[in-house]
Amino acid sequence: MGSFDGAETCELVGLYILSKLQHLDIEVGLYRDDGLATCSKTSRQVELIKKEICKIFANNGLKITIEANKKSVDFLDITMDLRTSTYKPYMKPNNTILYVHKESNHPPSVIRNIPESISKRLSNISSTEDIFNAATPPYQEALKKSGYNYELKYNPAGQNSNQQTNKHRRKRNITWFNPPYSDTVSTNVGKKFLSLLDKCFPPDHQLNKILNRNTVKISYSCMPNMQQLISGHNKYVLQSAKTSLASTQNTTNCNCKNKLCPLDGNCLISGVIYQATVTRADNRKEETYVGLTEGPFKTRFNVHNSTFKNVNQRYATALSNYIWNLNDKKVSYSIKWRIIARSKSYSTSSKKCNLCITEKYFIITKPQMSTLNHRNELASGCRHRKKHLLCNYK
Numbered sequence: 001m002g003s004f005d006g007a008e009t010c011e012l013v014g015l016y017i018l019s020k021l022q023h024l025d026i027e028v029g030l031y032r033d034d035g036l037a038t039c040s041k042t043s044r045q046v047e048l049i050k051k052e053i054c055k056i057f058a059n060n061g062l063k064i065t066i067e068a069n070k071k072s073v074d075f076l077d078i079t080m081d082l083r084t085s086t087y088k089p090y091m092k093p094n095n096t097i098l099y100v101h102k103e104s105n106h107p108p109s110v111i112r113n114i115p116e117s118i119s120k121r122l123s124n125i126s127s128t129e130d131i132f133n134a135a136t137p138p139y140q141e142a143l144k145k146s147g148y149n150y151e152l153k154y155n156p157a158g159q160n161s162n163q164q165t166n167k168h169r170r171k172r173n174i175t176w177f178n179p180p181y182s183d184t185v186s187t188n189v190g191k192k193f194l195s196l197l198d199k200c201f202p203p204d205h206q207l208n209k210i211l212n213r214n215t216v217k218i219s220y221s222c223m224p225n226m227q228q229l230i231s232g233h234n235k236y237v238l239q240s241a242k243t244s245l246a247s248t249q250n251t252t253n254c255n256c257k258n259k260l261c262p263l264d265g266n267c268l269i270s271g272v273i274y275q276a277t278v279t280r281a282d283n284r285k286e287e288t289y290v291g292l293t294e295g296p297f298k299t300r301f302n303v304h305n306s307t308f309k310n311v312n313q314r315y316a317t318a319l320s321n322y323i324w325n326l327n328d329k330k331v332s333y334s335i336k337w338r339i340i341a342r343s344k345s346y347s348t349s350s351k352k353c354n355l356c357i358t359e360k361y362f363i364i365t366k367p368q369m370s371t372l373n374h375r376n377e378l379a380s381g382c383r384h385r386k387k388h389l390l391c392n393y394k
Contacts, residue, residue: 007032012390013062020056024049036075043069078125086127089135097138102147107181107220115143115150122152129154173210174217181220190218255298262337267298273341273358275369276304276319281332289319290370292359294345294384301337318372340369346384353382 014030021028026049028037039046050068057064067073072081079090091097099114100106118139126132132154140152179189194213201211224232254265261267274297276289293300307313307320314324326333340362346353360378363370386392 009390017057017060017062020060021053024052031076034076036073077121086131087125088127088131089122089125091138097142099142099146099148105181105183106222109220110222115148115152118143119150119152119155120157123154123156126154126156172215175211175215177216177218178221179218180223182223190220193218262301263297263339266339267301268296269339269342270294270296271342271344271355272297272339273343273355273362274300275338275340277336277338278319278322278326278372279334279336280326281334287322287371288369289317289322289372290340290359290362291317291319292355294355297339318374322372346382346388348388353384355384356382 010032014032014035018028018030025041026037026039028035039049041049046068050066053066054064071083072079074090077090078087080087099118100111102111104111122132122136122139126135136152143150143152177193179193197211197213197216201208205211253269254261254263254267256265256267263269271294273290273292276291278287278289279285291300304317304319307316308323311324313320315321323333341358343354343358345355363373363375363378
């Protein structure tokens with residue numbers, strides 16, 4: 001827990017562990033790294049089951065702490081008591097309740113739903129109204145300090161007369177547009193976007209069936225807070241300093257021998273967006289191609305040269321296809337390579353690949369720099385995220 005994909009990994013491991021506990025005569029459930037089990041065995045039998053569970057965890061290289069024969073347990077944010085058949089909210093000792101302030105830079109829907117969701121949660125984990133009233137004072141005080149003028153009321157699930165059942169509602173495939181929200185932006189981005197949707201896809205448009213107000217929804221996302229901004233800036237500065245130090249220590253940026261370097265002595269740099277300019281010898285017409293490589297440019301350069309010589313790889317790229325067309329016409333040509341941008345590949349922390357995004361940026365906004373690239377390249381997924389999948393770790 002604590003890593004970027006720790007929650008997903010924990011759930012996968014938890015599902016595997018649950019499959020190993022199926023032969024035990026207990027009802028067990030897991031939430032991340034917390035588990036709860038019930039059974040109607042004797043105290044001695046429960047201890048034997050406890051030892052068996054510890055053995056299963058040890059066989060899989062894991063450790064577990066178990067408290068057995070408990071009549072009352074604190075699990076997550078709820079206390080459950082088998083002796084009185086009641087349950088109530090639970091809060092760890094010395095825990096400080098802190099909510100997003102009402103005047104913070106968050107979408108209005110988020111601010112509006114915070115006190116309602118707190119009231120709903122406390123009602124659902126309180127077995128009676130008396131227990132609810134006894135548990136709410138610290139939560140009510142925290143809401144007041146955060147600027148909310150809201151009174152928590154007991155309203156358990158099933159007693160809300162305004163609830164409507166969605167039993168017969170047809171499910172739709174919803175596409176969400178998530179623009180970042182900021183109080184400093186006066187433009188109603190959501191209204192502008194939906195108006196643009198109506199204008200570009202009217203009822204008589206062939207794509208209106210899948211692109212309309214019922215299938216496309218808008219939900220604002222939160223901007224990074226000050227801590228995230230400072231942390232990101234510090235990380236960038238430290239990484240830049242580390243990269244600068246490595247570049248000064250590593251004086252070898254090229255390993256070309258007895259031939260001209262395609263990048264004038266910088267062919268070993270990695271994480272780049274490059275451009276190839278092909279000039280015909282007969283009419284001096286130029287065609288351009290934009291590509292990317294996560295590894296050293298020279299490795300990608302050698303792959304391109306291989307596709308120019310092997311007819312079986314003629315359609316590997318739009319560039320190789322164009323070169324083979326020139327060869328078929330027996331037209332001489334020259335290729336000039338250059339780096340147009342540098343960026344980082346897919347990151348598990350940001351969940352995005354700046355390398356692929358930068359390449360698509362040039363293809364979209366600067367078509368004169370990528371005359372050979374096909375528009376369908378814009379719909380292709382990121383190839384760099386696959387190496388971070390769990391199946392690639394042994």
